[in-house]
Amino acid sequence: MSAGRPAPTYTYKRAGDCDIRADIYLPQGSGPHPVIVWIHGGALIMGWRGGLPSRQRERYLAAGLAVVAIDYRLAPETKLPGIIEDVRDAFDWVRGSGPSLFDADPGRVGVVGHSAGGYLTLMSGFCVAPRPRALVSFYGYGDIVGPWYSQPGPFYRQQPLVTEDDARSGVGDRAISEDRGSGRERFYLYCRQQGLWPREVAGRDPAAEPGFFTRFCPVRNVDPRYPPTLLLHGDQDTDVPYEQSVMMAQALDSAGVRHELITIPGGGHGFDDAGDEAAESAFERALAFLARHTG
Numbered sequence: 652m653s654a655g656r657p658a659p660t661y662t663y664k665r666a667g668d669c670d671i672r673a674d675i676y677l678p679q680g681s682g683p684h685p686v687i688v689w690i691h692g693g694a695l696i697m698g699w700r701g702g703l704p705s706r707q708r709e710r711y712l713a714a715g716l717a718v719v720a721i722d723y724r725l726a727p728e729t730k731l732p733g734i735i736e737d738v739r740d741a742f743d744w745v746r747g748s749g750p751s752l753f754d755a756d757p758g759r760v761g762v763v764g765h766s767a768g769g770y771l772t773l774m775s776g777f778c779v780a781p782r783p784r785a786l787v788s789f790y791g792y793g794d795i796v797g798p799w800y801s802q803p804g805p806f807y808r809q810q811p812l813v814t815e816d817d818a819r820s821g822v823g824d825r826a827i828s829e830d831r832g833s834g835r836e837r838f839y840l841y842c843r844q845q846g847l848w849p850r851e852v853a854g855r856d857p858a859a860e861p862g863f864f865t866r867f868c869p870v871r872n873v874d875p876r877y878p879p880t881l882l883l884h885g886d887q888d889t890d891v892p893y894e895q896s897v898m899m900a901q902a903l904d905s906a907g908v909r910h911e912l913i914t915i916p917g918g919g920h921g922f923d924d925a926g927d928e929a930a931e932s933a934f935e936r937a938l939a940f941l942a943r944h945t946g
Contacts, residue, residue, distance in 0.1 A: 661752065663744040664737060669724060669826040671737055673744070674700050675753050676708055676718040682754030684717035685761070685945040686745060688775075688783070692766030694839045695726045695734055695852050696822075699829040704924065707934065711763075714938050716945070717755055719745055722828040723771070727838070729826050730854040731867055735778055737828075738771050742779045761785040761945045763937070766891060766920065770795070773869035773899065776877050785944035786880040787937050790888055790920055792895035793870030793902065796857040799892050800848045806889045807843040815841065873902040879909040881940045883933050885918020911940065 664671040678684060689711075691698040700720040711718050723737035742760070749755030762783045764772035769791020776786050792800075818841030821834040842848040849857045849864065857864055865871050880903055884896035896912055903910040913933050915922045923930050 661744075661748075663721070663748075664740045666724060666729075666733070666737070667826060669828055671724065671741075671828045672700065672722050673741065674720045676712055676720070677753055678712045678715050678717060680715070682717075683750065683756035683759075684754055685715065685759035686717045686719055686749065686755045687711060687761045687763050687787075687941060687945070688741065688745060689718055689720040690723075690738070690762065690764035690768035690771045691720070692764070692768040693725075693830065694842075694848070695731070695767045695770075696839045696842075697725070697830045697835045698767075699831055701831070707923070710934070710938060711941075714942060716761075716941065717753060719749070719755075724826050724828050725830060725835075726852040727822055727854075728824060731852050733826075734771075735774060735867070738775060739779055742775065742783070746781075759784055759945045761787070761941050763787040763789070763941075764791060765789040765923075766791065769891075770869070773880070774867070776869060776880065777872045777874070778866075782876065782878050784878060785941055786878050787940060788880065788882050788896070788899075789923055789937075790884045790891050790896070791882070791899075792891050793899040794868050794895065795853075796849050796861065796864045796868065797895075799895075800846075801850075801857050802846040804843045804846070807840060810840065810844075812844055813837050813841040817841070870898050870902045873899075873906045873908060875906050875908065877903065877906060877908045879940075879944050881911050881913070881937060883913045883915070883923070883937065885915040885920065885922040887917050888920045888922075890920040911936075 662670045691702045721741045746757035762772045769788035818838045882896040886893045900912040
């Protein structure tokens with residue numbers, strides 16, 4: 652038995668001929684409901700709103716939270732400024748249309764994201780107005796131009812090298828906002844093997860134009876107004892370095908922002924899918940954090 656009930660899928664934005672959608676899941680009982688905006692991962696290149704694990708979704712609903720799982724346009728067809736614009740527009744839609752469409756409380760909005768979704772969650776802490784009440788970043792990142800992303804990745808170069816032709820055969824030139832497994836991971840692997848992710852996703856070279864990236868690095872945009880933030884990261888993550896959450900925690904601490912960093916010893920990327928005791932404990936703490944700040 653589901654803890655809640657799904658509402659229809661809505662198109663919250665249309666960009667050219669690209670529809671950008673959100674799925675809404677509602678808890679039992681009457682509203683207005685506190686809301687979490689759930690943002691999928693996939694390096695801003697892959698994935699879609701349907702990636703929210705059902706087990707996690709049911710636990711949010713059981714805690715009385717409405718869940719809004721959003722899509723956004725994907726790179727490289729859409730560059731980073733357009734992706735951030737979609738995130739802003741999603742929050743505007745939740746606050747503007749949510750009360751009438753699904754009994755959302757526009758004053759109690761939190762954010763949860765995983766990996767690149769964690770990055771977008773951290774971006775929402777300063778690029779969305781009004782700012783969300785709470786941020787929960789699972790293995791996200793605050794710096795998109797560090798060596799880990801802008802130089803060839805040793806871990807990924809252990810795999811057979813992807814040619815540029817092979818990589819680009821999986822992407823196109825028309826904006827898309829949903830990837831349900833169409834082979835775009837080859838393009839991502841190519842970007843990591845060659846150290847091209849910032850250039851391909853943002854459309855700018857960080858070595859030539861470092862200043863362009865400042866407004867897209869959460870770690871450089873923390874101030875005392877930044878929302879309470881929970882960071883969860885495994886210390887053996889081979890995709891997004893654990894240090895990314897450590898750096899973000901340090902920036903939050905320096906600004907006097909309420910935050911927690913939960914370290915999963917031995918945890919890798921996607922540790923929350925493991926279902927072990929450490930993952931369950933971390934998820935319970937995430938639920939408690941959201942309840943504390945959106946309740």
